[in-house]
Amino acid sequence: MIDTTNLPENPGCYLYSDERETIIYVGKAKNLKKRVSSYFTKKDHDPKTRSLIAHIASVDVVVTDTETEAFLLENTLIKKHQPKYNIDLKDAKRYAWIELTREEFPRLVIARKTTGDGTFFGPFVSAAERDYVLRVAKKVFHLRTCKKIPKRPCLRRHMQSCSAPCTGTVSPEVYDENVKKATLLLKGKSRELLDEFKQEMAARSAAEDFERALVLRNEIAAIGHLADRQHVERRREYDQDVIAYQVTDGKVYLTAFNVERGSLSNKQEFTFDAGGEDFFEEFLVQYYSEREPPKELILGHEIDSALTEFLSVKKGKQVDIIVPQRGEKRQLLDLAQKNLEIAFFRDTLKGAELGTALNMVSPPAVIECFDISHLSGIAMVGSMVQFRDGKPDKNNYRRFKIKTVEGIDDFASIAEVVKRRYKRLTDEHAPFPDLVIIDGGRGQLSAAQEALAVLGVTGQPIIAIAKREEEIYVPGDVLPLRLDKKSIALRYIEEIRDEAHRFAITYNRLLRKKKVLT
Incomplete structure (x- = not known):
């Protein structure tokens, strides 16, 4: 039976391996400890689950910040490892995308594949979230939905939810401006939009254009609510590695994340003696001697320029070293650090966090x-x-x-x-x-x-x-x-x-x- 006492209670994914260290099942959980423990405490499992449990030799976990991220990570890990006991998803469809078509008056449509000449946003975790995003974007920015521009306006024009290019009342320049704003929203940059809308609402109120100010207020509320609900996986055209480490009592504890095209695909953990000031550079040389470096390497500090050149030569093209201070990449680095602390220092971390929360002089052992x-x-x-x-x-x-x-x-x-x-x-x-x-x-x-x-x-x-x-x-x-x-x-x-x-x-x-x- 697997020991689950030290598993974290965070959301994330768990990976079961057999005696040959082959991953046989990948699952997601809101609470990793409770979910994994349930496999070994419940008695009424179905035959397939009983067979799975009989073959489990070890368990590994990857902690995420939210349950939504766990959904996305699970999907990526299953596609990569194709575990024996997961459902065969070879013919299954991936999470849906939203496509901005390339037309004179572009439309927003649902897309299952990212082929074509349009611009794609996503993938979205659920159809409900995707539909909600689509509905807000169309409503706020009055983009058309018709496949062909009709000769006369439809009901959406009369409901004032479409700018109706069919009537010629909106110029391509104004329509394109709305398209750019919708693009910002779909990219998750809602804060920029909110600031712009709030400034315009204040100006309209000052000019006593209260009708337009009221419309803007409702649009601000819709965008603000969307910002809280929207969960998309950021797409990248390149791979990234995220590496975080910590030195304690002469030992180095290190976690490496491999991010493929914006999706976290793998996690590795290492422990070794510090053995001098250049231990991290030595680790990078050994680590990337056996694998191709990514386009982007996200680290907590700068490295020697000669090492950067070595990595670029190994890859055959420039490798960018990123030391983020804020934004998405900083969040990735923080997530790697969080997984490191849970993997190696969880028990110590619990006491330290509790002592801080209770304003104790020292952590309670x-x-x-x-x-x-x-x-x-x-x-x-x-x-x-x-x-x-x-x-x-x-x-x-x-x-x-x-x-x-x-x-x-x-x-x-x-x-x-x-x-x-x-x-x-x-x-x-x-x-x-x-x-x-x-x-x-x-x-x-x-x-x-x-x-x-x-x-x-x-x-x-x-x-x-x-x-x-x-x-x-x-x-x-x-x-x-x-x-x-x-x-x-x-x-x-x-x-x-x-x-x-x-x-x-x-x-x-x-x-x-x-x-x-x-």
Whole structure:
């Protein structure tokens, strides 16, 4: 069985390989850890999935920023590796494109292939997104939809959603200007358009042309909404490699992304001794001695000009070294760095992010979390799980039968288990954890603090996490702390809380089962 404990909870793609290191399945996930784990925890798989699981020897993951990017990456990886257990997509159609035709009055149409003399935008992740983009572009810029220009205006002209070149009321120059704006929108440069539209709306309002200003306001709203929804894969006519690395304790940890025609197609990871100042240049020489360099190499810093010349000679044409500071290429470099941190430093990163989020002096290495479980007051139990350096330390898990509480009282139950746990540590002169987490809200947190006060324990970092809204309660703060739902810090807290909850429920079920058998 594959160990999934260290898999990230980010969106991305997972790749299963067999014993011969052949990729046999590629999948996408909103949460990689949950999705991969489900293969090995569920019992009711179909025969094909059971056969897949029997042949899995290893799993690799590629983290993306969004689930949409995972869709696009999955498509690219399947086409490249053609895994045995994926659906055969040889005859399937790729994501749709939008074509701007090359005519006197160009049209926007749906295209499945990028052949022809038009300009193509995409591919789009879904038909719904593509249709929405197309609808907004036609509506805002009043582009025609008819295959042949009719002799008389159609209903779209009367609805004022087409500039109607058929009537001769719009000149080719004005129409071309609208086409250029639509092109900017389809390229994802909506910010430039919004700035231009807002300036024009302000000018129209100042001139008391309120009717045109109202139209512009509605168009601004449509473009702004589109900017939030639009997900397209940027097309390139050349390949790129993106390389990020980090040096820690004399070792180099490096991730290389291969981007083919704008689509991320492969990820590689390397670890080696630093061994001098020129280790990165030495790596590039060895890496590209076995493969052709791409047209564009995206790095975090400049390299020696002689090395650039070597790469260009190897390729047979100029290789451009890009050190981006912003924009798409910077996002690619950041994504490579993110994958590097998750692959090599995820456990350390979790503690560091949590310490920063909670304004702690140093990252918490040892964390203990408490939870209470019962079924309508039956078999009231408590659990404590311990995480050390980002991983569960199951040797230090503890479970408690509630002894001093009658009925349903979560506050008193939390106080009891916290008091019992830390009284024992005090008596044994054992070290306390760097952070205590209570599953509950402000009431449970107060109960735990009072239990620590009875033992004379002061200054112990402690927080509580409430379900539903996932609010973090910190002693002394009036309002709860709300962390970004996608942040590593919150996901780490949730991971620990969920493990404490699982451990408590398991013990509760065990006691109830014993009672029934008795």
